[in-house]
Amino acid sequence: MNVIEELVHYCKEERPLGALLFTGEWGSGKTHVIENELKEALGDAYAIVRVSLYGVSTVDALHDAIRRQYISVCYPFANRILESKERTQNNSGFSRFLQTLIGLKNPILGTAADLFSSVNIVNMITIKPEYEDLKTMEKRKVILVFDDLERCNVDMVELLGVVNDYCENQMFNTIVVTNLQYLIVTMEGNIDRLRMLKGKTVSQTVSYQPDYRTIIHRIINEREWRSEEYKDFLSDSEEAIVEVFASPAGKKSEYEKPHNLLTLIIALQEFYRLFYHIRKKESDVNRDLLTSFIPYMLCKNNPVFRQKEPVFDIADDQIAVLYPEYHSKDVFPSVRQWIDSGVFDEEAFYKELDKHTKKQ
Numbered sequence: 439m440n441v442i443e444e445l446v447h448y449c450k451e452e453r454p455l456g457a458l459l460f461t462g463e464w465g466s467g468k469t470h471v472i473e474n475e476l477k478e479a480l481g482d483a484y485a486i487v488r489v490s491l492y493g494v495s496t497v498d499a500l501h502d503a504i505r506r507q508y509i510s511v512c513y514p515f516a517n518r519i520l521e522s523k524e525r526t527q528n529n530s531g532f533s534r535f536l537q538t539l540i541g542l543k544n545p546i547l548g549t550a551a552d553l554f555s556s557v558n559i560v561n562m563i564t565i566k567p568e569y570e571d572l573k574t575m576e577k578r579k580v581i582l583v584f585d586d587l588e589r590c591n592v593d594m595v596e597l598l599g600v601v602n603d604y605c606e607n608q609m610f611n612t613i614v615v616t617n618l619q620y621l622i623v624t625m626e627g628n629i630d631r632l633r634m635l636k637g638k639t640v641s642q643t644v645s646y647q648p649d650y651r652t653i654i655h656r657i658i659n660e661r662e663w664r665s666e667e668y669k670d671f672l673s674d675s676e677e678a679i680v681e682v683f684a685s686p687a688g689k690k691s692e693y694e695k696p697h698n699l700l701t702l703i704i705a706l707q708e709f710y711r712l713f714y715h716i717r718k719k720e721s722d723v724n725r726d727l728l729t730s731f732i733p734y735m736l737c738k739n740n741p742v743f744r745q746k747e748p749v750f751d752i753a754d755d756q757i758a759v760l761y762p763e764y765h766s767k768d769v770f771p772s773v774r775q776w777i778d779s780g781v782f783d784e785e786a787f788y789k790e791l792d793k794h795t796k797k798q
Contacts, residue, residue, distance in 0.1 A: 441471065444644045446479050449581050449611050456641025457605045461618035464740065465698025466648050468615050472583055480581070485569075487511045488583040491590035491597075500592060500600055504582070508565040512580065513572070567610045580610060587616035602639045614640070620741075620748065650684035650697065657703060664710045671713060672706060675725050679706075682729050682763050683736075691760040693752065696740035705735035712773065715787060720795065730768035733761035738777060770794070 448458045462468045469488070477486050489507045494500050567580050582604055590597055605612040658676055663669040672679070683702055687695050709731050716723045737757050741748035754766045772786040 441644060441646055442475055442479050444642075445471075445476050445613070448613070448642060449476070449480060449484060449579075451611060453609060454605055454611050454641065457601055457612040457614050457639055459618065459636070459640045459643040460613055460615045460646065461643065462646030462648075463697050464617050464620070465696075465700045466646060467653065467699055468646050469585055471646065472585070472613065472615065476581075482574075483576075483578060484581055485511050485578045486581045486583060488585055490585050491592075492586040493589070493591065495591040497592060497596055497600060500590075500597070504604075505565060508580070512569050512578075567608065581613065582610040583613045583615060585615040587614050588621040598636075598639045605639070618643075619743065619746065622746070648697070648699075651680050653699065654680050654683065654702075657699070657706070661703070663707075664714075667717070668710050668713055671723060675728055678725055678729050678763070679732065682732050682761060688759045688762050691756070692744050693749070693756060693760045694743040695760060696736050696742055698736065698740045701736050701739045702732065704739075705732045708735070708777075711782065712787075715784065716791060719788065719791060724768075726763075726765060727768050729763040730765050731773070733757055733764040734769045734774075735777065767794070 445458070445460070448454070460468060460472070472486065472488060477484075480486070487504075487508050489500075489504050491500070491503075494503060565580075567582075568577055569580065570576070571578050584601055587597070592600075601612060601614060604610045655676060658669070658672045658679075663672065679702075683695075683697065687693065709728055712727065712731070713723050716727075734757065737752045737760070741750050742752045742760070743749070752760075758764050758766065770787060770790040772783045772790055775786075776782040
């Protein structure tokens with residue numbers, strides 16, 4: 439089976455014996471797989487309720503996030519009421535108007551804020567592993583997805599206890615999305631504890647290995663770029679981009695390549711600025727500038743793993759070992775300053791470009 443088939447097979451289990459752990463690198467497209475490919479493969483008989491754990495710090499906040507996302511997906515009309523309620527409570531002028539109106543007609547009801555607060559829609563709806571679609575009147579099975587497990591601030595024992603409760607006791611087919619490699623690092627010294635918790639909660643682990651060649655081809659051809667000329671440049675450079683991003687690391691490298699597709703897209707978007715300024719001065723853009731710019735962006739914006747440990751500031755010489763296509767001289771000082779500070783010095787870039795061209 440491929441990854442999608444494994445996910446679908448799990449989602450169709452009647453009484454899951456545990457959660458499915460879906461693991462892969464940061465930025466490799468795991469969430470896209472869940473929200474798009476899995477959703478399409480399952481069809482209308484299923485509803486995916488994906489809850490991001492990023493920054494969640496208490497169990498109560500986690501339960502609240504689950505309820506809100508459940509309402510948003512399964513009962514959109516109730517979600518609109520909830521959003522209207524919160525907007526009203528935050529609108530002091532409208533709240534005072536309602537307070538005056540209610541006060542004139544029925545002082546017993548109190549303020550508008552009190553009235554709205556007395557009805558907690560979030561707690562009124564009980565979440566279930568199956569619900570009735572109010573439009574079609576057909577039953578839909580809920581797939582509960584916990585995303586960004588390693589970025590949650592709740593104690594891991596409590597967190598996996600919540601996941602286990604929804605799966606084992608409430609009978610939700612539950613998918614946990616995480617970067618297992620980083621999760622293991624954060625549990626250093628407690629690996630046995632993690633294995634015990636994982637063994638209790640997880641019944642199956644699926645590792646995501648994307649087809650980067652296909653994904654990069656789709657990125658280049660389906661996204662909107664700043665000009666047709668730049669899109670043609672990227673199309674002509676597609677094989678070089680795939681080689682930089684997806685090929686194995688240099689044989690002598692102690693590091694592992696980061697495969698963050700979002701960073702790659704950002705790098706391709708940002709390189710347009712350099713492409714634009716180069717084309718103002720020269721007839722062609724040296725592709726080596728792109729194949730050095732991409733590794734620099736990937737290594738400066740993502741942790742790079744070395745012997746399973748994340749490193750957040752990798753030196754230039756190590757980038758060159760990790761990426762044989764990388765040449766330090768092709769990332770100008772003005773470009774480095776721009777990436778670090780967000781300020782682009784056009785004049786400095788032109789001077790550096792002129793020097794670079796003369797050395798060719």
